[in-house]
Amino acid sequence: MDSTTMDPTRAFVKSVKRLVVKVGTAVVTRSDGRLALGRLGALCEQLKELNSQGYEVILVSSGAVGLGRQRLRYRRLANASFADLQYIQDNFEDGKACASVGQGSLMALYDTMFSQLDVTSSQLLVTDGVFMDQAFRRQLSDTVNSLLSLRVIPIFNENDAVSTRREPLMDSSGIFWDNDSLAGLLAQQLNADLLVLLSDVEGLYSGPPSDPKSKLIHTYVKEKHQDEITFGDKSRLGRGGMTAKVNAAVSAASAGIPVVITSGYAPENIIKVLQGRRVGTVFHQHAHLWPVVKEVCAREMAVAARECSLRLQALESEARKQILVDIADALEANESLIKSENEADIAAALEAGKDKALVSRLTLKPGKISSLATSIRKLADMEEPIGHVLGRTEMADGVISEKVSCPLGVLLVVSESRPDALVQIASLAIRTGNGLLLKGETEAKRSNAILHKVITSAIPSTVGDDLIGLVTSKEEIPDLLKLDEVIDLVIPRGNSNLVSQIKESTKIPVLGHADMICHVYIDKLACMDMARSLILDAKIDYPIACNGMKTLLVHKDLSSNSGFSELIKELQHKGFSLYGGPKASTLLSIAEASPFHLEYNTMTCTVEIVEDIFAAIGHIHHRGSAHADCIITEDDEAAELFLNKAHSVALFHNGRTRSCNGAHSELTAEVGKPDSQIQARDPVGVEGLLTARWTFKGNGKIVDGYEVINQSQKDLLLKA
Numbered sequence: 001m002d003s004t005t006m007d008p009t010r011a012f013v014k015s016v017k018r019l020v021v022k023v024g025t026a027v028v029t030r031s032d033g034r035l036a037l038g039r040l041g042a043l044c045e046q047l048k049e050l051n052s053q054g055y056e057v058i059l060v061s062s063g064a065v066g067l068g069r070q071r072l073r074y075r076r077l078a079n080a081s082f083a084d085l086q087y088i089q090d091n092f093e094d095g096k097a098c099a100s101v102g103q104g105s106l107m108a109l110y111d112t113m114f115s116q117l118d119v120t121s122s123q124l125l126v127t128d129g130v131f132m133d134q135a136f137r138r139q140l141s142d143t144v145n146s147l148l149s150l151r152v153i154p155i156f157n158e159n160d161a162v163s164t165r166r167e168p169l170m171d172s173s174g175i176f177w178d179n180d181s182l183a184g185l186l187a188q189q190l191n192a193d194l195l196v197l198l199s200d201v202e203g204l205y206s207g208p209p210s211d212p213k214s215k216l217i218h219t220y221v222k223e224k225h226q227d228e229i230t231f232g233d234k235s236r237l238g239r240g241g242m243t244a245k246v247n248a249a250v251s252a253a254s255a256g257i258p259v260v261i262t263s264g265y266a267p268e269n270i271i272k273v274l275q276g277r278r279v280g281t282v283f284h285q286h287a288h289l290w291p292v293v294k295e296v297c298a299r300e301m302a303v304a305a306r307e308c309s310l311r312l313q314a315l316e317s318e319a320r321k322q323i324l325v326d327i328a329d330a331l332e333a334n335e336s337l338i339k340s341e342n343e344a345d346i347a348a349a350l351e352a353g354k355d356k357a358l359v360s361r362l363t364l365k366p367g368k369i370s371s372l373a374t375s376i377r378k379l380a381d382m383e384e385p386i387g388h389v390l391g392r393t394e395m396a397d398g399v400i401s402e403k404v405s406c407p408l409g410v411l412l413v414v415s416e417s418r419p420d421a422l423v424q425i426a427s428l429a430i431r432t433g434n435g436l437l438l439k440g441e442t443e444a445k446r447s448n449a450i451l452h453k454v455i456t457s458a459i460p461s462t463v464g465d466d467l468i469g470l471v472t473s474k475e476e477i478p479d480l481l482k483l484d485e486v487i488d489l490v491i492p493r494g495n496s497n498l499v500s501q502i503k504e505s506t507k508i509p510v511l512g513h514a515d516m517i518c519h520v521y522i523d524k525l526a527c528m529d530m531a532r533s534l535i536l537d538a539k540i541d542y543p544i545a546c547n548g549m550k551t552l553l554v555h556k557d558l559s560s561n562s563g564f565s566e567l568i569k570e571l572q573h574k575g576f577s578l579y580g581g582p583k584a585s586t587l588l589s590i591a592e593a594s595p596f597h598l599e600y601n602t603m604t605c606t607v608e609i610v611e612d613i614f615a616a617i618g619h620i621h622h623r624g625s626a627h628a629d630c631i632i633t634e635d636d637e638a639a640e641l642f643l644n645k646a647h648s649v650a651l652f653h654n655g656r657t658r659s660c661n662g663a664h665s666e667l668t669a670e671v672g673k674p675d676s677q678i679q680a681r682d683p684v685g686v687e688g689l690l691t692a693r694w695t696f697k698g699n700g701k702i703v704d705g706y707e708v709i710n711q712s713q714k715d716l717l718l719k720a
Helices: 008-015 037-052 064-079 095-116 128-132 134-149 179-189 242-254 269-274 298-313 317-333 335-351 356-362 368-381 420-431 442-457 474-480 496-504 528-539 562-573 582-588 613-623 636-645
Strands: 018-023 056-061 121-126 153-158 194-199 259-263 281-283 389-396 399-407 410-415 435-439 468-471 489-493 518-522 549-555 577-580 604-610 628-632 650-653 690-697 711-716
Touching (some): 018 179, 056 179, 095 121, 121 128, 134 153, 153 179, 194 269, 298 410, 298 474, 317 368, 317 442, 368 420, 420 435, 420 468, 435 474, 442 468, 528 628, 613 628, 613 636, 636 650
Parallel strands (some): 018 194, 056 153, 121 153, 194 259, 410 489, 518 628, 577 604, 628 650
Antiparallel strands (some): 389 711, 399 690
């Protein structure tokens, strides 16, 4: 199911007007007890958007006790003597005092955030006992209805400071026992159309979310799931946890109010829920009547890809080559169908108002399919990469070791790249004997789907089309990133935020990169005609290219050169937006770049004047991303200095930075553009997707006691 389209099981959102949103303690506060201001800000922005769209939003917020505990801790520390600090404890047994202190602070924060968004909020504190009073219930409904008619967002919280309930908190006499059950009660009392419970995980899992074997349950069916689920730990500071949320959700759903449990960490999940997208876990009164949809979970996809990769590796070399040839033929045979689906993606992007850079990246230009097919055939003709003996050593008399190339296993590629990247990545995975799970760009979903179908149709049944798995939902990525025992390498292809997010979310090795800040340095002895040609090629040829020029550095001796002035004028005439460093902005009367370290994927670049080649190299080290950098000069000595001192993955002397990719090199295709010093480096082709194993051939001799074996350690010639 594509997460960007409405899930048929979520069609009930079309009739939602009034909703109750409950935000948990783990969402409001960080692990150290302090407020998570970023998450709260994103929550308030969502609620403001819904309020402006005409939705009636009621908020139930936890977090007062945790916030009060943190404030009291600071107060105790501030008033303590040096001697007292040695014995001070952070725990506060009096939760009611914490609630009393924290409630005012929590509401002050909500009031500040909503006021900045031009939204009015109100506070309502309740205890369970007052709900036994029918007059109170009627007055509560009247008050809330009045607030909602004024576009005010009511914020509820249990008044823990004066609540008389004692342990056990959940008993037969309680009307509600925590803010989750309060939210469920309010949803029923106030005739809400939907209840959204925000947690610190994606939804309800079949087991503890940290367990890789746990599966996200998209639709909860009480008869099926109530005895199958193993709950993990509850919230750090709250009373609830997932058990409390499920109990509240089941109660509300039984009363006819749909419920969705989803993550409060994602910035737009409430809006996605109301769009009917498949996020979180839905509870519905009639869920048991819905048709059962067979779901292939993340783990099953990864395991299937591994099993298929093992069968692929077992084939003879010629059989593996033939698969690539068949894929090339299939692409050419289905070119019209592929172009039709690609045009549908382009039309949808234009209708959605996507920017030109994205539409350009999305487009499969004329001749692209033929070019891809040619590259795949070249890849098939390459020397067999699997089982290649990389080194032979005689360890001792009669003991030979060999270092042999072998596949990594299963790759997970999360890509924001153009659709033809799917073809390159899949063909490289097949050539190297790896299984592949690929999440392509959302806007290219139809192009990706048809390309995946064409490619997998060419894979023989003896291997299995699960060798290449297409992940269609972003919501599946967190589950995949937990599978460190099945997936061997993650390759994110996209902006630095995507790379950082993935690195922080997984124990699987990540082949990532930073921003692609590529420099062209014009030295004082440069040929300006050559410089003009290379610079225009480095940017105008394909403005969104990761290896296109982002920063132009110019030697100070050229600042008054007529050729440099003409180049700047030509760039501006061709539609470039130019920003300058401190020196260039003054010299050229252009806006100063802020920040300096910025990757432009449009007709934009930064210009700066530098003292000499050493300043240029220093600028690249401090402001660059070690991707692709170029020097333009007729001075061979300066060129050698640049090539030896700059630390980038690819360095050019009078060459085009756009050459630094698989399609323009002997690699024929590439899977990613990492820039780390200790892993496969940009561009990554066949060799980057292989590792090595060691084989040892002995003569049966063993060590007897303290007998010394003569270690020869002699390198042997490789077999031709």
